[in-house]
Amino acid sequence: MKISTAESVVMGALWTREPLSAEDITAQVAEGQGWSEATVKTLINRLLNKGAIGAERDGRRYLYRPLLARDAWLEAESQGLLDRLFDGRLAPLVSHFSEKGALTAEDIAELKKLIEGFEP
Amino acid sequence: MKISTAESVVMGALWTREPLSAEDITAQVAEGQGWSEATVKTLINRLLNKGAIGAERDGRRYLYRPLLARDAWLEAESQGLLDRLFDGRLAPLVSHFSEKGALTAEDIAELKKLIEGFEP
């Protein structure tokens, strides 16, 4: 169940509130993305065909719900990148960012807390 | 300078040894990827056109070198994913993996060491 980046924006709307009508979705994403209403409709349809969302009738329109869980998607995307770039290991990625000096003090503190938290 | 995943496999060969002829590259990636020689040639050409690799003549053939640095590529890809999925922050990604139970004891140890290493 692979979804494209544009499709994932629509999923994003449905992951924060559910169910939503096509109008709702358009209201939530079209502005920020610079998309026309038609574009959103296309994306909704593609997601339906892929089975990533489901629809239930509500009078003259449909209400949509995500069938693909946000978590599963995050998982697949993240693992995919890790596999492609860092041989599946998380530490090299973190190391890469630290070497780049891309970590703020806050990042570091947060990571530290996380790591201390999960070893027992 | 965006390169596709197939193209990045070719870059991978050039990042480990440089310069390489087209034949070398084919030898190094075609088997593992199930690609024909023709496919590798196409990828080389697309990389040339994108300016991601350079070529210097060597008799009847060319030798290729990466112009795009592996590090810059890793950086762009990683940051891209972080931005798309985790609002640009590293900690949520790590947190995501830990919640998934996707971290081995070794991972944790490694991360711990890393984090202790870079705060001063």
Place this chain on the structure above:
DNA sequence: CTCCATCGTTTACCGGTGTAATCGATAGGC
């Protein structure tokens, strides 16, 4: 000097994606 093998270059083709307009059904206003 000629022919062939071998490069690199050009062209091909299909599916997916971004982006959107058009069409056909239908429910609600009058």
Place this chain on the structure above:
DNA sequence: GCCTATCGATTACACCGGTAAACGATGGAG
């Protein structure tokens, strides 16, 4: 009951990416 606004569905189209074949130049064998 009929017309129109509004849905969702269908169609469009260009570009990219994966995969590969065909073509054209050219250097080396004989």
